[in-house]
Amino acid sequence: MLSDRVLLLDCDELETMEASRNNAISRFIETINCPLIITSRDRRRQRQRPLITFDVHQPTSEEQQLIWQNALGNIAPSFQGHVETLVSHFSLSPTDIQTASLRVKSLAKKIEGPQTALGRVGVPDDIGGVIASLLSEENRWVNAQRIEVSGGQSL
Incomplete structure (x- = not known):
């Protein structure tokens, strides 16, 4: 559905202690089938997606x-x-x-x-x-x- 689009997922304000929200976001990241840009204060490790990181x-x-x-x-x-x-x-x-x-x-x-x-x-x-x-x-x-x-x- 989003194959010709890029999705921006802003996780900067996400509290790292919220396990259920983190798990939901991780599942979403693993299953989405389009290029994905994630902004986050902490590095997010993904198992199945190729990953390029930038430290800003x-x-x-x-x-x-x-x-x-x-x-x-x-x-x-x-x-x-x-x-x-x-x-x-x-x-x-x-x-x-x-x-x-x-x-x-x-x-x-x-x-x-x-x-x-x-x-x-x-x-x-x-x-x-x-x-x-x-x-x-x-x-x-x-x-x-x-x-x-x-x-x-x-x-």
Whole structure:
């Protein structure tokens, strides 16, 4: 039935102590009649199928920091050293880091957006006009002033 297909069986979250579930999965693997890719934290020994294994190691601390930075995108600088704390306390896979980052970004939008008079978090284009104006010849006499461009966050 699946002869021209490849099946992906994700066993990463499977508890190795669950004997009945492990036995059911082992029987399924032995009887399925198509190419099979299995993801697992532990090596699975199969008796009847040809087997090729790849060891994929957890990312190093430096790699995890880079993954966090990339996944968080433009909100990464607001974490001011907390990414290093996350990496030192938790050894997460790239998928887990990306999932957590998506949740953080979603929460940041919910928290920060309503705090501004405009109801959203600003983006670089929102302040570009102000910066261009301050750099123009017409504003040459504006000097040593604090001009807040926050979308009304502090109102």
